[in-house]
Amino acid sequence: MTALGAGAGARRILICERLLPRTGDQCRALGLPGRCAIISDSNVAQLFATCINKSLVSAGFRPIVITIPAGERSKTLKQAGAICDQMIAAGLDRQSFVVGLGGGMIGDISGFVAAIYQRGIPHIQIPTTLLAMVDSSIGGKTGLDTRAGKNLIGGFHQPSLVIDDLDVLKTLPRRQFNQGFAEIIKHAVVADPKMFRMLRSWKAGAAPALQRLIKRNIQIKSKIVAKDERDRTGKRALLNFGHTIGHGIERAGNYRKFLHGEAVSLGIVAACAISVKRAGLPADQRAAIVDLLERFELPTRLPLKFPRKKILDAVNFDKKFESGKIRFVVTPRIGAAYVAHNVTLDDIREAVEAL
Numbered sequence: 380m381t382a383l384g385a386g387a388g389a390r391r392i393l394i395c396e397r398l399l400p401r402t403g404d405q406c407r408a409l410g411l412p413g414r415c416a417i418i419s420d421s422n423v424a425q426l427f428a429t430c431i432n433k434s435l436v437s438a439g440f441r442p443i444v445i446t447i448p449a450g451e452r453s454k455t456l457k458q459a460g461a462i463c464d465q466m467i468a469a470g471l472d473r474q475s476f477v478v479g480l481g482g483g484m485i486g487d488i489s490g491f492v493a494a495i496y497q498r499g500i501p502h503i504q505i506p507t508t509l510l511a512m513v514d515s516s517i518g519g520k521t522g523l524d525t526r527a528g529k530n531l532i533g534g535f536h537q538p539s540l541v542i543d544d545l546d547v548l549k550t551l552p553r554r555q556f557n558q559g560f561a562e563i564i565k566h567a568v569v570a571d572p573k574m575f576r577m578l579r580s581w582k583a584g585a586a587p588a589l590q591r592l593i594k595r596n597i598q599i600k601s602k603i604v605a606k607d608e609r610d611r612t613g614k615r616a617l618l619n620f621g622h623t624i625g626h627g628i629e630r631a632g633n634y635r636k637f638l639h640g641e642a643v644s645l646g647i648v649a650a651c652a653i654s655v656k657r658a659g660l661p662a663d664q665r666a667a668i669v670d671l672l673e674r675f676e677l678p679t680r681l682p683l684k685f686p687r688k689k690i691l692d693a694v695n696f697d698k699k700f701e702s703g704k705i706r707f708v709v710t711p712r713i714g715a716a717y718v719a720h721n722v723t724l725d726d727i728r729e730a731v732e733a734l
């Protein structure tokens with residue numbers, strides 16, 4: 380079993396197969412008290428909630444299971460309030476903890492609930508998507524969406540324990556699995572040329588290789604986050620590579636046309652075009668990045684009729700939250716990135732039109 384400890388943000392991260400049945404023991408080892416809420420979504424609860432519940436009960440805990448509808452539409456303040464109400468009704472107090480069982484959506488809302496319930500109780504994350512393992516369960520950000528946009532409400536709350544059981548990925552639909560690779564490729568481009576080379580010869584299947592890959596990505600994200608935990612100095616912004624335009628694409632597609640990782644893949648392609656122009660990224664490296672995204676069946680071109688204008692409107696909307704400035708992450712070569720100040724809205728328009 381791989382265990383990551385201090386420095387990774389979360390106090391403890393376990394990566395291995397057959398971990399779910401050991402959840403109760405792991406929580407016991409942390410010295411957590413007796414009551415807890417397992418928060419999950421309607422797809423994931425069906426698959427794994429019974430196993431987690433059983434494991435917690437046999438370790439002496441008294442869990443309740445709270446299931447919310449699967450999908451991003453559940454990530455709201457209203458839903459978080461309803462979860463808190465159920466926890467209050469079940470008598471969970473300050474000595475309780477939350478187990479978030481699901482993908483990034485559940486990670487974000489369960490983390491939010493853990494951050495505010497009784498002014499904050501421990502959070503255990505059991506990510507069930509690749510994206511959640513390599514990205515959303517790391518860094519302590521929790522978030523909720525509002526009608527105006529995604530993740531506009533949230534707080535920082537580090538999980539006490541993250542349990543990455545590789546077995547859960549077996550039921551994950553292929554498209555969902557592949558979108559996790561968009562964030563992995565992003566990590567390689569901004570910080571790890573060696574992992575980039577390794578991914579070019581990646582063969583699906585072997586658990587030890589997947590375990591090493593997840594561990595490496597957690598280390599990359601943790602290292603970047605550790606330099607700027609509260610996202611204040613711009614260092615954490617490197618993780619936004621591909622996301623300025625990616626978010627615009629998600630929004631323009633009403634969050635239905637593309638999964639997050641797919642929109643990020645397209646955003647990476649556009650960010651590479653801008654990097655060639657503004658940061659001297661060699662054309663062959665740009666081609667290698669696009670090729671790698673395609674190897675993982677990620678989109679690298681927008682459909683002909685996609686409303687490109689809407690993407691620019693959305694980028695403009697995002698910009699309002701950055702006091703009018705464009706902080707655009709570029710890569711001068713695979714394995715490096717920085718926040719550029721010389722990228723213009725025209726550059727973005729040109730890159731989006733070429734997608």
Ligand SMILES: NC(=O)c1ccc[n+]([C@@H]2O[C@H](COP(=O)([O-])OP(=O)(O)OC[C@H]3O[C@@H](n4cnc5c(N)ncnc54)[C@H](O)[C@@H]3O)[C@@H](O)[C@H]2O)c1
Binds near residue numbers: 420508514552
């Ligand atoms: N907090 C952060 O730092 C951070 C970072 C990146 C993304 N996020 C958030 O993460 C969310 C996206 O996460 P996601 O892509 O994991 O989406 P998700 O949680 O919505 O899961 C995607 C789908 O897969 C299903 N699913 C999950 N695990 C499964 C399994 N093992 N088997 C079968 N089906 C399974 C879910 O029910 C859902 O339908 C977004 O809300 C995004 O804002 C947060």
Ligand SMILES: [Zn+2]
Binds near residue numbers: 514643
């Ligand atoms: Zn992302």
